[in-house]
Amino acid sequence: MTRPTSRVLALLELLQAGGTRRVADLADRLGVDERTVRRYAEHLTELGIPVRSVRGRYGGYRLGPGYRMPPLMLTDDEAVALAIGLVLGSRAGLVPESTASETALAKLRRVLPARLADKLGALLATSSFTAPPRPSTPTDTGVLLTIAEAARNRLAVELDYTDRHGRRSTRTIAPYGVVAHAGRWYVATAGRSFRLDRIAAVSMLTATTGPIPDDDPAHAVLESLATAPWTHRVSVRVSGTVDDVQRRLPLGLAVVTALGDEVRVELRAESLDWVPAVLAGLDLPFVIEAPDELRQRVADLASRLATWANR
Structure with a gap:
């Protein structure tokens, strides 16, 4: 940055990092002398930005508490990282407000230089995702x-x-x-x-x-979900390792515990209709411990699969 205006904005960005910044350090970062730094600070003050002068051996400049400056100074990489984060957060259903990602992206593009805003627009317009967006659950x-x-x-x-x-x-x-x-x-x-x-x-x-x-915390939440008090408590012994079995199960579905050469898979379900297919998807030998009615459901699935395979 060579223009004075760019250096003034760069000074603001340095001050926004927090704390008191020594005049000599600011001059070194901006590539100017200390007198010029003081002039830039005066210019920011004239614009209504609360730049405070701190006296003493470790004095310098700092921003007034609670001050925020809406415009951002971002590199190409930073702008792309923010945009991708906003899009992915929204698609994952994790942005608390339903329109927050869209409004944030709009504000980001308005404050970016035209060249970068145009390139970012091209990225957003041509990006596709293999995973479908999740419906957002309203979190305050x-x-x-x-x-x-x-x-x-x-x-x-x-x-x-x-x-x-x-x-x-x-x-x-x-x-x-x-x-x-x-x-x-x-x-x-x-x-x-x-x-x-x-x-x-x-x-x-x-x-x-x-x-x-x-x-x-992540493991605690997954275990809590797997042991939620639904109607049916399912317990199955599976021939395999904990890692092998966990890789073949959806996250948060079950608790897997090592038992020597086997593991115990425990889960809760409101309905048993989908459980046989999950067990078949393990592609590992297993023994049903509970509930008894699950055995017949697994046998029924095996019979249907055999019939379809022989058509």
Whole structure:
């Protein structure tokens, strides 16, 4: 950047990184002398940007607290990364507001240089995806951010929650991570998980939580989903390793436990109709432990497959 205006904007970008920046360091980064840095700072102040002068040995310049500057200065790589992130987040159903991705992309393209905005438009217009978009579940942005902050700061939260049966209750939980899975946001707690789109309101408490569980939040959510109290409890012993079996099962479907040369696959299901096909897809020998009625359903599927194969 050689033009003074570009350097003034570059100074603003450096100050937006936070903290107090020494005049000498700013001059070095901008390739100008210290007197010019002071002139640039005065120019920003004239534009209404709260640039504060800090005196003393470690003095320099900093931005006033809470200040945000809407226009962005992005490299090509940064702009493309933001655009792809917005598109993929929306297609995955993880953007809290349904139109947030579209409005954010529109704002991004408006503040980019014409050359880069045109190229980014070409990328968005010609991109295709092999995976279909997931329907978005409305998650409140405030709920997501409050729970994430509580998890980071090890604070309990109180939430207004509606369970899968439509029953509303007030709960106090100790979150330790938020997890994106299958188009939904979940909060991980010790023992179970909660869907964020079912939380109507949340408030952060002053009570601190205990030690962080050893279990990874993503693993905890998947295990919680696999052990949800549906009508049928399915238990099957499978000849294979934990890794082999887990690779052949959808994420969050089952809990797989090692048993010597076998593994035990445990899952919950509201209906057994789809379970035989999942077991057949493992392509590994298995023994049904429970429920008894699953044996006949597997036999019926095997009979139908044999009939179709011999047509």
